[in-house]
Amino acid sequence: MAESHAYEDDFLDGDDEFLDPSEVERRMLGTPQEPAIAEDDGYGETAFEPPARKPFGASSGGRxxxxxxxxxxxxxxxxxxxxxxxxxxxxxxxxxxxxxxxxxxxFDEPAAPAPVDAxxxxxxxxxxxxxxxxxxxxxxxxxxxxxxxxxxxxxxxxxxxxxxxxxxxxxxxxxxxxxxxxxxxxxxxxxxxxxxxxxxxxxxxxxxxxxxxxxxxxxxxxxxxxxxxxxxxxxxxxxxxxxxxxxxxxxxxxxxxxxxxPFAGKTVAFVGAKGGVGASTVAHNTAWSVSESAQSDCVLVDLDLSFGTAGLDFNQDPAQTLGDALSEPDRLDDALLDRLLVRCTERLTLFSAPATLDKDWDFSPDAYEMVLDKVRRQAPFIALDLPHTWSPWVRSTLLSADQVVVTVAPDLASLRNAKNLFDLVASARPNDEPPKVVVNMAGVPKRPEIPVKDFAEALGTPPALVLPFEPQLFGKAANNGQMIAEVDPKSKAAEGFGYLASLLSGRVAPVRKKSLVSKLFGR
Structure with missing residues (x-):
């Protein structure tokens, strides 16, 4: 029945490459092509050359x-x-x-999107x-x-x-x-x-x-x-x-x-609602967890050119930094970028900030865009550690990222600034999900705090992660140039960073099963 219907089509001329129903389905669904005739190319592989599609105006002698x-x-x-x-x-x-x-x-409010045609x-x-x-x-x-x-x-x-x-x-x-x-x-x-x-x-x-x-x-x-x-x-x-x-x-x-x-990694911009809330700590630990727990390649870009701490947190002191790339973005190619990136672990590389005050580090938004476009070709996950400043390039980088993470402290200033960031992002990115919120340093003794539920009501979304106030753990990690999971892998904070990494990367951390010996001896 399908074949007789095909031949009744007024527009078929008998030379239709889409005539076979299975071929039609394959092309519509984007499934791989299987060669009609297997021809060995001498290397044990089968060669297939898909039919070329002519330009729209070619058939009518387009000018x-x-x-x-x-x-x-x-x-x-x-x-x-x-x-x-x-x-x-x-x-x-x-x-x-x-x-x-x-x-x-x-117009009426749009209805829920229907499934796209098969x-x-x-x-x-x-x-x-x-x-x-x-x-x-x-x-x-x-x-x-x-x-x-x-x-x-x-x-x-x-x-x-x-x-x-x-x-x-x-x-x-x-x-x-x-x-x-x-x-x-x-x-x-x-x-x-x-x-x-x-x-x-x-x-x-x-x-x-x-x-x-x-x-x-x-x-x-x-x-x-x-x-x-x-x-x-x-x-x-x-x-x-x-x-x-x-x-x-x-x-x-x-x-x-x-x-x-064809490849471009997912960019996640980490920003603090105010200074001192630990946005960089969240960015660094999440990037490490993406590479180690979620087992995904990741590039951490420290964009705080004057005061960036990523080099300290990972015990790295590279001779060339992000400042060199921004100074001449036109010269940045894959070979030069490989020399500028520093490998911290098997899957995590760092694009370190100069962290010096001998220059103004004043670059245009276009320079940042050119450099970050190159970096996106390096890994499936790019963590952008943004400074707590507001300038055209910060705004541009924040709004062009695939995902935004806002770190707050449980106080009124953080709530106000986070609300302003949410409003800006919502108006500029109507087709994206809202930023994710991380409440840091919750539960400081004798400090009045805004409840988490009030943050959720004001921002319209519950926090993705609430990190407890643990000065000894975080202080030890910072002074040793280590991540939280390296200092205490069983801590609530380490578990929280692993969860946030899975949420942002879309990859679930592998479950490590205990061996029979460890079960028998309770270890």
């Missing part, structure tokens, strides 16, 4: 890219009655097409592993709801480098716009059409698209034959609502995955 910048698009063009029908307010006089402004519309691939809530580069994106939507979703995605930190424009009008508007203008790096077009009318308009769009432009179609039909026909015609991806901003962001990220550098 060569013009030297016009994507930001120089015309501000208005002729629209369609379909676009105006979707708009809730009339277009300005003399301008039938309008740029999308989410403030023009009121043959589009399973999308989880994880952040894209590859940052989206500095590309230009133009979206042409038929529905204001889709425009609002794309506008929301455009404000996400993962698209901070991209330039995004959202307009109403759908396919006709996109065709009209690019008759006399260079197309952007990525086009997102929404259309509710099906059948020959859709493909006629796609052919027209392909005729005005530059060969390098990628195209994502947002449609209404959950149709496998439509999907494979769009793929044949060079469309990069086909999405069907309901979808979330993170779904769209991951789709874009996958289109621009750098095959030479």
């Amino acid at each position: 060569e890219a013009d030297p016009v910048e994507a930001d120089e698009f015309a501000d208005a063009f002729s629209g369609t009655a379909e676009a105006d029908a979707w708009a809730e307010t009339p277009a300005p006089a003399g301008q039938s097409q309008r740029r999308f402004d989410p403030s023009d519309y009121e 043959y589009l691939g399973e999308v989880d809530g994880e952040a894209p592993e590859q940052p989206i580069p500095r590309i230009t994106i133009a979206a042409f939507c038929e529905r204001p709801e889709t425009g609002a979703l794309i506008h929301n995605a455009a404000g996400d930190r993962r698209l901070a480098k991209a330039h995004v424009e959202v307009e109403l009008g759908g396919l006709p508007a996109a065709i009209e716009r690019y008759h006399d203008a260079s197309t952007p790096n990525l086009l997102i077009v929404e259309t509710g059409m099906r059948g020959q009318g859709l493909f006629d308009q796609l052919e027209e769009l392909a005729g005005v698209c530059d060969a390098e432009t990628k195209v994502i179609i947002v449609g209404a039909a959950n149709d496998i034959s439509l999907y494979r026909e769009l793929m044949k015609r060079g469309v990069s991806e086909y999405l069907v609502p309901p979808m979330t901003p993170l779904h769209l962001i991951r789709t874009i990220s996958n289109l621009y995955l750098d095959p030479e550098q």
Whole structure:
């Protein structure tokens, strides 16, 4: 039955690489390709070369890219009655097409996201592993709801480098716009059409698209034959609502995955709500626990250039530090970075701060961004120990991290500052989970403290970890250049850092079973 349905498709020409249903399922779900014919390459391996996908505009003789910048698009063009029908307010006089402004519309609260369609691939809530580069994106939507979703995605930190424009009008508007203008790096077009009318308009769009432009179609039909026909015609991806901003962001990220550098580690920024609360201690012990307990490679970056203590805590005094990399970020390559990083354990490396006052250490946010982008290629987990200062680079680094950990003391100043940090992060990162809170030095004798439940109510989330006040244990570890788990692996603090490391890295610490001899003798 499946085969007869396939041959009834009006758009198949008998040479369809997607004709086999198992092949369709494999491509939709992203499962590995199994070669149809096993051919030994002489090394005991089977070679397979996937079919190349042609650019969207190639089939219609798309024109060569013009030297016009994507930001120089015309501000208005002729629209369609379909676009105006979707708009809730009339277009300005003399301008039938309008740029999308989410403030023009009121939307109901979004419902819980439905499961993503099976043959589009399973999308989880994880952040894209590859940052989206500095590309230009133009979206042409038929529905204001889709425009609002794309506008929301455009404000996400993962698209901070991209330039995004959202307009109403759908396919006709996109065709009209690019008759006399260079197309952007990525086009997102929404259309509710099906059948020959859709493909006629796609052919027209392909005729005005530059060969390098990628195209994502947002449609209404959950149709496998439509999907494979769009793929044949060079469309990069086909999405069907309901979808979330993170779904769209991951789709874009996958289109621009750098095959030479596909890996980017998870960055976790550790910051204190005020000075002296032990944010660096939390960062260092958590990074150590990620590498030792969770068995994951980790890089600890000490960003407190003047007063950083990571070198002291790990008994390291490197000749070259993070300050050298920030001084000339353009020269930083993998070979130089290997020389600057200091190995503390088998899985933990340190990018130490200079910890001197002979320089101002005043660098731009771009310098920090360039260096940290290189560091992210080194390990799956990057711990950023941020100083308790507020400057453009601190703000930029904090908001661009994959996860934020705020360390507080149980007092009023910490509560106020933590609330300010939470509000800032929530407004700047609407698609990310809120920061995690670590309450440090709880239970100091004779000191009035704000209860933990009050912190949870004010911040809207319970603390991820509450560390007791243990001055002897923490003081001994600091003076010896050791981590808490090295001094007393059975302490509550060591157990807490192991738990936080598992929570942040997503890896569970291996359970060490006692041997039979130790059980018999109670050891």
